[in-house]
Amino acid sequence: MLRTLPILLLSILTTRLCAQCGYTASLRTNKDYCLGSSLVINTKHTLERIVWYKDGQPIDSALANQSLPSVPLQKNFAGFHPGTDIVSDESGALYSIIGSQNVGQILKCDPRTGTTTVIGEGPLQNSDPFFNASRLAVDHTGNVYMASTKPAQVAKFTPGNRSGSVVATGPASNFYSYGRGLAVDCAGDVFVGDENTSTVSRWSPGATTGTLAAGGGGNGPGQGLVDYIGQVAVDTPGNIYILESHQVSQWIPGATNGRVLTSWNIDGFGATDMYLDGTDTAWIIGWYTQGPNADYVPIWKAAPGGSQPVLVSTVKYPASGPPQLTMDPQGNLWAVFASGLFEWPRTSSIDSAYTPTATGVYYAIVTDMCGYAARTNPITITVPSAGTPGISITATATSTPVCTLITFTADPVNPGIAPSYQWIVSGVPVGDGSPQYSYNLFADSDQVYCIMNTLAGCSGPVADTSNIILLHIDPQGAASVKITSPKDSVCKGDPVTFTATITNGSNAPTFEWLLNGGPTGDTGSTYGGNNFNNGDVVTCIITSDDACGLAKSNSIALTISTPPSIESGQVFTILHGHSDTLEPVITGDIDSWLWTPATGLSDPTIANPVASPDSNTLYTLTVGAPGGCTATGSILVNVYIPLSIPGAFTPNGDGHNDLFYILGGPVNSRIEEFGVFNRFGAEVFHAHNVAPGDRNNAWNGYLNGRPAPAGTYVYFVKMKFANGHTQLYKGTVILIR
Numbered sequence: 001m002l003r004t005l006p007i008l009l010l011s012i013l014t015t016r017l018c019a020q021c022g023y024t025a026s027l028r029t030n031k032d033y034c035l036g037s038s039l040v041i042n043t044k045h046t047l048e049r050i051v052w053y054k055d056g057q058p059i060d061s062a063l064a065n066q067s068l069p070s071v072p073l074q075k076n077f078a079g080f081h082p083g084t085d086i087v088s089d090e091s092g093a094l095y096s097i098i099g100s101q102n103v104g105q106i107l108k109c110d111p112r113t114g115t116t117t118v119i120g121e122g123p124l125q126n127s128d129p130f131f132n133a134s135r136l137a138v139d140h141t142g143n144v145y146m147a148s149t150k151p152a153q154v155a156k157f158t159p160g161n162r163s164g165s166v167v168a169t170g171p172a173s174n175f176y177s178y179g180r181g182l183a184v185d186c187a188g189d190v191f192v193g194d195e196n197t198s199t200v201s202r203w204s205p206g207a208t209t210g211t212l213a214a215g216g217g218g219n220g221p222g223q224g225l226v227d228y229i230g231q232v233a234v235d236t237p238g239n240i241y242i243l244e245s246h247q248v249s250q251w252i253p254g255a256t257n258g259r260v261l262t263s264w265n266i267d268g269f270g271a272t273d274m275y276l277d278g279t280d281t282a283w284i285i286g287w288y289t290q291g292p293n294a295d296y297v298p299i300w301k302a303a304p305g306g307s308q309p310v311l312v313s314t315v316k317y318p319a320s321g322p323p324q325l326t327m328d329p330q331g332n333l334w335a336v337f338a339s340g341l342f343e344w345p346r347t348s349s350i351d352s353a354y355t356p357t358a359t360g361v362y363y364a365i366v367t368d369m370c371g372y373a374a375r376t377n378p379i380t381i382t383v384p385s386a387g388t389p390g391i392s393i394t395a396t397a398t399s400t401p402v403c404t405l406i407t408f409t410a411d412p413v414n415p416g417i418a419p420s421y422q423w424i425v426s427g428v429p430v431g432d433g434s435p436q437y438s439y440n441l442f443a444d445s446d447q448v449y450c451i452m453n454t455l456a457g458c459s460g461p462v463a464d465t466s467n468i469i470l471l472h473i474d475p476q477g478a479a480s481v482k483i484t485s486p487k488d489s490v491c492k493g494d495p496v497t498f499t500a501t502i503t504n505g506s507n508a509p510t511f512e513w514l515l516n517g518g519p520t521g522d523t524g525s526t527y528g529g530n531n532f533n534n535g536d537v538v539t540c541i542i543t544s545d546d547a548c549g550l551a552k553s554n555s556i557a558l559t560i561s562t563p564p565s566i567e568s569g570q571v572f573t574i575l576h577g578h579s580d581t582l583e584p585v586i587t588g589d590i591d592s593w594l595w596t597p598a599t600g601l602s603d604p605t606i607a608n609p610v611a612s613p614d615s616n617t618l619y620t621l622t623v624g625a626p627g628g629c630t631a632t633g634s635i636l637v638n639v640y641i642p643l644s645i646p647g648a649f650t651p652n653g654d655g656h657n658d659l660f661y662i663l664g665g666p667v668n669s670r671i672e673e674f675g676v677f678n679r680f681g682a683e684v685f686h687a688h689n690v691a692p693g694d695r696n697n698a699w700n701g702y703l704n705g706r707p708a709p710a711g712t713y714v715y716f717v718k719m720k721f722a723n724g725h726t727q728l729y730k731g732t733v734i735l736i737r
Contacts, residue, residue, distance in 0.1 A: 020236050020278065021140035021186040023090070023329070025366045027376035034383060034458035035359065041352040041376060045368035046330040050350065054360045064350035066369070068333070070313045072342040079116035080109035082336040084321075085136040088328040095119075095144060096336065097133045104130025106144060106157065111328075111343075119144060120157040120164055129155055129164075135182040137190075145190060147182040154182065154190055154203070168192055168203040174210045176201060181232030181242070193232040193242065200232050200240055200251070214240045214251035214258065226258070233276040236372075241282070243274050248282045248302065262302035264309050268293060272322035275333075278371025280304045283312070285325040285335055297323050297337050299344075313344060331369020356381045380417055385457030387414040391421075391466045393450050399472040403440050403550065408448055408469070410435040416454035416462065423450050426555040427537045428517040441541070443552045444473040444480075479504045481542045481553040489559040490532075491629035497528035500540045500553060514539040534560040564588025564625045566633030571723060572611070573638045579612035584621060584635055592624035600637075611637050638722055641665065643692065645717065648734040651701030660685075660699045660715075660733055665692030668722035675716045676733070684708060692719075701735055710737040 025043040041050065052060040083098035094109045106120035122130040129148040137145040144157045146164060152171070155164030168190050170176045181193020181200060190203040191213060198217070201210030215226045231243035240251040242258065246265060249258035262282055268291040275283040284300040296316055300309035312333075323337035333344035346369060356362055363378040390413040397406050410421050412435070423431035426446045431437040437450075449468045456462040485498045502509055513520045513527040516537050520527065527538070540553040567585040574580045586607075595604040600613030611617075619635045644663040651658045662671055671692055676685040676699050685699035701708055717729040 020370075020372060021090075023368065023372070023374050025364070025374040025376050027363060027379050029379060029460075030353070032458040033379065033381060033455065033460040035356065035381060037381070038353045038355045039362055039364075039379060039381075041364055041366060043366065043368075043374070044329070045366075045370075045374075046346070046348050047350050047352065047366050048331070048348070048369050048371070049367040050352065051365045052354050053363050053365065054356070054358070056361075060354060062351050064348045064369075066331070066346060066348040068312065068331075068344055068346050072313065072315060072333075072335070072344045075111070075341045075343050077109050077111065077114045077116060077341070080107055080114075080341070082339060082341045084133055084324075086324045086326050086334050086336040086341070087136045087138050088326045088334065089138045089142060090140055090329060092328040092330060094326075094328075094334060094341075095136055095138060097130070097136060097146065099124045099130060099133075104128070104133060106136070106146060108144075118162065119159070120146065120155075120162050122163075127151060129153060134180070137182045137184045139184045139188060140186060143184075143188075145182060145184055147192065152176050154192060167205070168201075168207075168210060174201070176210055180229045183232045183234045183240075185234045185238070186236070191232055191234055191240065193229040195229050198226040198229065200229070200242065214242065214255075217256075230271055231274050233274070235276065235280065236278075241274075241276050243271055243282075243284070245271075248274065248276075248284075250280075261304055262309060264300070264302070266300075266309075267291065269298065273324045275325050275327045277327065278367070278373070281371065282309075283325060283327065283333065284309060285323045287323055287337075297335070299325065299333065299335070315342065327370055329368060329370060359383060380455045382417050382455060382457055385414055385416055385459075389414045389416050389419075389452065389454050389456045389462050389464050391415075391450060391452040391464050393448070393466045393469060395448070395469050395471075398469055399474075401474050402442075405438055405440040406442065406471070407436060407438040408450070410450050410452065410466065412452055412454075414456065415452065416456035419452050419454035421450050421452055423448070426539075427557045428514075428539065428555060430517060441550055441552050442471050442473050443554055444471070445554070446471045446473070479509070479542065479551045481540055481551050483538065483540050483553045483556060485538075485556055488556055489561070489627065491561050491563045491627070493530050493563070495528060495530040496532060496558065497526055498538055498540070498556065499526050500542070502542060502551075510543045512541045512543075514541065532558050532560055534558065536560070559627075561625065561627035561629050562588065563629035564590055564623050564631045566621060566623065566631050568633060570633070571636045571638060573640060573721075573723065574611060574613075576614075576639050576641050579610050581608050582611050582635065582637070583608050584633075586623060586631075588623075588629075588631070589625050590623045591626055594622045595635075596620050596622075613637055613639055615639050638668065640669075643719070645715070645729065645731065646733065647731075648736055649701065650736045651707070652737065658700065659695055660701070660735075661695060661697065662692040662717060662719075665719070670720050671697075671717060672720050672726070673716065673718040677714045677716070678708075679712065679714075684713065707737070708735060710735050 023045050028040055029037045030040055031037040048064050050062045051058050081098050082096045087095045096107050098105055102124050104122055104124040105118050108119045109116045124131050132148040132150045134149050135147040142159045147154045153166050154168040156167045157164045176192050176194055180195040183191040188205045191200055193200045198215050200214040202213040203210050227244040233241040238253045242249050247263035248261045250261045251258045268288045270289050271284050271286040273285050282302045288294050296314050298314045299312045301312050302309035320338045325335045327333055331346040335342045359382050361378050361380050364376045367373045392411050393408050395408045420433045421435050423437040425448050447468050450466040453463050480503045481500050483498050483500050511523050513522040536558045537555050539555045542551050565587050570584055593607050595601055598604040602610040616639055617637045621635050622632045624630045641664040643665045649657050649660045671690050674687040677683050684703045687697040690697040712732050712734050719727045
């Protein structure tokens with residue numbers, strides 16, 4: 001019979017990144033780029049402060065009117081059952097660990113929609129990581145980390161993969177024997193606070209052992225010693241923070257001693273978790289272990305250097321597990337205790353617009369509710385321009401011998417504010433952004449032009465392209481080089497080879513291949529690879545015995561097409577005797593389809609044929625994209641017989657209906673558990689991990705070698721289908737004698 005095992009609840013220590021690793025804040029105008037328009041800040045984060053800058057100097061600021069309630073709201077989201085820990089990611093989603101039905105799971109909930117998904121799971125049995133799960137952390141790319149104490153390890157769950165991979169593990173020689181702290185920084189380094197060794201160790205991506213990052217002087221209060229590791233956190237500069245019995249200590253990188261960030265002496269209070277914001281303010285939660293406040297859960301706010309934290313909220317709610325705390329990017333506090341989820345929603349209002357009174361370059365530095373700053377893009381405010389910007393170019397020569405210096409000059413019209421100039425030679429960007437460009441190594445038929453980018457009054461950024469100058473370069477009978485390729489239009493990832501052919505060169509010329517004007521390091525007569533991008537330009541320069549010792553080849557611009565892709569592992573399930581339309585997951589611009597074999601398909605040359613095979617069929621799908629790129633994948637169609645459970649059976653030995661078992665069922669499905677119970681709840685039959693329709697795993701109506709009494713019995717079936725879905729069936733069956 002299946003039994004539910006409780007998940008082990010332990011004190012947890014996690015890094016709450018919020019916006020530690022950066023966030024986006026952009027600046028736009030509400031009208032145009034001239035005086036009279038307002039500048040408006042766009043960001044998904046709730047802002048606490050805005051400082052406006054003009055030409056690099058601060059000119060104005062705004063602070064948010066905000067409030068944080070002293071009494072929280074108790075929240076309930078469908079499918080989200082807070083258990084061990086509560087953490088928030090960059091989007092504001094919440095994560096927690098639960099355990100039931102012998103399975104431990106990491107849940108992700110979006111508080112805006114109430115949608116809950118499972119992002120990690122594993123068996124919930126003694127010594128398994130989920131049974132002893134103690135802490136969670138999430139990084140800025142969405143990877144989730146889970147630490148357990150027995151076995152001592154940290155598992156990493158990447159988006160879309162419910163099975164974690166181990167990134168840190170014991171024994172004590174690795175600074176990890178009984179972890180009570182977990183954090184991850186912006187570089188993906190994992191930090192584990194170990195209670196037994198009083199250390200914090202760092203585990204870089206791919207490392208098999210940890211390195212000492214903080215502590216190591218032993219247990220107990222005192223300089224360089226860690227009294228008790230209750231949580232760890234890492235800030236942007238790499239400082240490590242440790243929640244101890246009565247203080248939060250800070251360890252700068254490389255330090256052998258920590259310094260006290262904040263301390264307290266609160267009678268009967270024990271801290272269990274903290275959130276460290278971008279101002280190094282610690283938000284601390286815990287419980288009263290004794291005294292008249294034993295049924296209260298307080299939250300304290302401790303500013304750096306403060307001797308005592310300030311009480312933010314006290315909730316009369318007896319905690320059945322260590323209270324845990326996090327803050328989302330909007331500055332809302334979230335906590336879990338007594339299997340409940342609580343929110344302190346922060347309300348805020350701030351003027352995110354500014355109207356310039358003078359021309360200049362404006363930007364803003366914003367600080368969100370978690371204390372992290374971001375800088376917007378700059379915007380230039382100007383006055384109406386005299387006319388439409390334009391550009392033309394001239395050259396000191398257009399027909400000249402090789403190696404002659406040629407200077408090109410841009411002649412702008414109505415150039416606006418701070419124009420920049422991008423020179424292009426046969427598709428390759430050159431120059432330093434100035435209105436003149438000089439060079440002495442051109443190839444015959446090189447084409448030169450210039451693009452001017454400027455801010456033209458109220459219209460904002462404007463680009464204009466000049467006339468094209470075609471060069472006629474005479475090699476004077478000296479060396480020249482030409483490159484060729486069998487194909488200059490290929491699919492992404494296909495190899496391309498270029499060959500240089502020299503005319504009138506020396507016996508031992510040297511080659512320098514250029515990609516988009518920069519050296520590749522290749523020095524042979526051929527050059528190639530399979531990692532080119534669309535629009536890449538390949539050129540070759542040789543050193544020889546011609547007039548100036550150098551010669552430049554023609555340029556070849558590549559057209560790289562992106563091949564389509566077919567998602568692997570696609571399976572469609574069809575009821576025997578029925579049909580269904582196949583809708584495979586394919587990316588890319590597709591113009592041809594071919595399904596093989598064609599058996600059971602309405603049309604093997606369309607994207608979504610109707611399939612009605614008589615048995616399981618593995619189809620091969622080949623798709624083609626414009627430009628000749630193709631992709632091939634396998635699509636499995638499972639044909640199954642419906643699941644059937646009899647309502648009665650007669651075990652009288654006549655060969656008809658003598659056994660009770662599961663009939664039919666989809667192909668490749670399994671019966672994980674099958675139990676039959678009498679009216680007193682006693683189990684009379686049990687089967688485990690068998691196939692449906694197997695008469696060898698049926699109940700024959702006997703109990704302990706004797707015929708079971710006639711009557712009604714209860715059955716329980718747990719089916720796992722081929723697509724991984726699990727379904728429970730419960731009902732009754734009548735034994736007739």
